[in-house]
Amino acid sequence: MVFEDIIKTENLVYKKTSFMTDNTLSYCPGCGHGTAHRITMEVLEELGLAENTIGIAPVGCSVLAYDFMNIDMQQAAHGRAPAVATGVKRCWPDKTVFTYQGDGDLAAIGTAETIHACNRGENITIIFINNGIYGMTGGQMAPTTLPGMRSSTSPYGRDVETMGNPLRITELVAQLPGVSFVSRQAVHTPRNVRKAKKAIKTAFELQTQKKGTTFVEIVSNCNSGWKMTPVQSNQWMEENMFPFYPLGDIKVPEK
Amino acid sequence: MAKVKGAIVIDKEACKGCEVCLAACPTNVISMASEVNGKGYNFAYPELKEECTGCANCAIVCPDGVITVYRAKVEA
Ligand SMILES: Cc1ncc(C[n+]2csc(CCOP(=O)(O)OP(=O)(O)O)c2C)c(N)n1
Ligand code: SF4
Ligand code: SF4
Ligand code: SF4
Numbered sequence: 001m002v003f004e005d006i007i008k009t010e011n012l013v014y015k016k017t018s019f020m021t022d023n024t025l026s027y028c029p030g031c032g033h034g035t036a037h038r039i040t041m042e043v044l045e046e047l048g049l050a051e052n053t054i055g056i057a058p059v060g061c062s063v064l065a066y067d068f069m070n071i072d073m074q075q076a077a078h079g080r081a082p083a084v085a086t087g088v089k090r091c092w093p094d095k096t097v098f099t100y101q102g103d104g105d106l107a108a109i110g111t112a113e114t115i116h117a118c119n120r121g122e123n124i125t126i127i128f129i130n131n132g133i134y135g136m137t138g139g140q141m142a143p144t145t146l147p148g149m150r151s152s153t154s155p156y157g158r159d160v161e162t163m164g165n166p167l168r169i170t171e172l173v174a175q176l177p178g179v180s181f182v183s184r185q186a187v188h189t190p191r192n193v194r195k196a197k198k199a200i201k202t203a204f205e206l207q208t209q210k211k212g213t214t215f216v217e218i219v220s221n222c223n224s225g226w227k228m229t230p231v232q233s234n235q236w237m238e239e240n241m242f243p244f245y246p247l248g249d250i251k252v253p254e255k
Numbered sequence: 256m257a258k259v260k261g262a263i264v265i266d267k268e269a270c271k272g273c274e275v276c277l278a279a280c281p282t283n284v285i286s287m288a289s290e291v292n293g294k295g296y297n298f299a300y301p302e303l304k305e306e307c308t309g310c311a312n313c314a315i316v317c318p319d320g321v322i323t324v325y326r327a328k329v330e331a
Contacts, residue, residue, distance in 0.1 A: 001329040003304040006262035011327040013261075014311040016320035025319055029296065030273030034318030190279050190312040230273040 030230020032220030035187040053096040056081040060102035061136045079110020082117035098125040103144040104134040107169040121178020121212035131222035139225030143167040174251040180211040182251040188234040261309020266321040272296030276313035282306040
């Protein structure tokens with residue numbers, strides 16, 4: 001059988017989910033946002049929840065997530081997605097509700113909304129894309145920027161003495177009793193994509209069981225902001241981001 | 256003996272040439288074209304077609320979701 005003969009509907013094993021629209025993603029080539037969007041939609045589809053879900057888009061590069069995720073979406077002011085999600089979930093407790101937020105959105109301007117929604121144990125899922133930088137606005141330093149890491153506002157590298165320490169907000173959130181599940185994952189290799197999907201699946205399943213806030217961080221690249229090729233940025237991420245932001249489950253519900 | 260063979264289709268015009276799929280392929284099926292697509296990107300294409308097992312690794316890491324994967328059992 002030749003290659004071309006295998007390309008038949010009955011042999012299909014993978015195609016982009018229809019819960020992603022056919023709009024061209026506004027992301028730079030190789031940016032992890034696209035993969036994170038797609039696997040979030042795949043999980044909702046696999047769980048049979050997609051048609052009963054409301055997503056909250058942030059401000060940041062993923063501000064247009066509602067153009068790409070083919071489900072009901074709302075867009076929130078910068079950092080306010082967990083507050084909007086709170087309102088949406090309280091009005092429609094039977095809907096699956098999630099936010100999708102970058103690190104500038106979630107861990108800088110939106111810190112209060114993040115911490116308080118989690119502390120209230122709102123029954124929502126937060127998908128947190130940590131690329132260590134403000135991607136959309138030109139690669140400025142974020143609370144998550146690594147010590148010594150260059151950004152457009154720390155051109156000689158982040159000096160923790162004058163610029164403060166990076167914030168591991170995911171570990172912070174894991175302390176809060178309202179939060180039942182916290183995991184940190186990545187999406188740059190097939191193995192990581194599979195693990196990240198599993199974590200997102202657990203998060204949504206726990207939401208349907210009304211277990212309080214579930215939180216999945218995805219350590220991702222910003223190749224444009226980091227001024228690297230996509231492949232270089234993924235390697236840099238493994239070497240520099242993962243030691244500071246180690247991958248794995250941080251909090252799981254007691255059995 | 257029945258053998259599993261795979262095939263991929265890359266949407267050439269939608270590919271952004273990021274090369275993330277290349278490293279994901281265990282059998283080095285994918286290469287980058289020397290010509291560019293309408294967006295000006297050197298696009299990915301399956302060069303070593305015979306080597307594809309249909310594992311879908313390339314498709315699940317493609318940020319733009321432009322790879323479709325097929326797999327069939329063939330008599331060796
Ligand atoms: C109230 C308000 N303040 C500032 C901005 C400018 N702004 C837009 S996106 C952004 C940061 C986004 O960074 P992040 O959340 O990390 O997302 P990324 O773009 O990296 O995905 C900022 C500061 C804004 N849009 N609104
Ligand atoms: S600027 Fe960074 S985060 Fe934004 S789309 Fe480009 S690579 Fe992704
Ligand atoms: S399906 Fe697997 S073997 Fe085929 S091109 Fe993709 S990664 Fe390579
Ligand atoms: S990962 Fe997708 S967009 Fe990137 S080169 Fe491969 S096919 Fe093209």
